[in-house]
Amino acid sequence: MYCLDVDRYGKIVQLREGASLNALDGLRQLFLAEVPTDVWDKYVVGDVLLNKPKQPSPYHVFDYAAKQWIDPRTPETEWPLVRAKRDRLIAATDWTQLPDVPLATKEMWANYRQALRDVTLQPDPFNIVWPVAP
Numbered sequence: 203m204y205c206l207d208v209d210r211y212g213k214i215v216q217l218r219e220g221a222s223l224n225a226l227d228g229l230r231q232l233f234l235a236e237v238p239t240d241v242w243d244k245y246v247v248g249d250v251l252l253n254k255p256k257q258p259s260p261y262h263v264f265d266y267a268a269k270q271w272i273d274p275r276t277p278e279t280e281w282p283l284v285r286a287k288r289d290r291l292i293a294a295t296d297w298t299q300l301p302d303v304p305l306a307t308k309e310m311w312a313n314y315r316q317a318l319r320d321v322t323l324q325p326d327p328f329n330i331v332w333p334v335a336p
Contacts, residue, residue: 206232211266212245245269280327292318295335310336 207216262271298311317333
């Protein structure tokens with residue numbers, strides 16, 4: 203016998219072996235004869251163990267209250283990530299602007315570096331078109 207401790211939204215919080223009469227604070231229990239191997243990919247409605255739908259992207263989190271996947275990202279949370287990536291890419295090309303680098307190389311990389319600076323002018327932080335390095 204196995205016991206699943208489940209919160210009020212159906213999220214499985216704990217799996218225990220053996221029957222237990224004491225539920226953890228605020229949780230209810232669901233007893234099973236066998237535990238599926240993918241128990242953490244499930245949720246509970248009433249006394250029924252259900253499969254979560256396929257996760258649409260790595261960014262989605264399962265909302266147990268709504269019983270669906272949601273993407274918690276917003277443009278306000280995504281723009282700092284875009285800027286951080288842009289800054290790393292620019293920093294990786296700093297060597298191209300040193301005094302001993304040939305002028306042709308400097309110009310070629312300068313265009314790329316400017317295109318990196320311009321990524322923040324794009325309207326959608328979720329669909330950035332990144333320039334290609336020379």
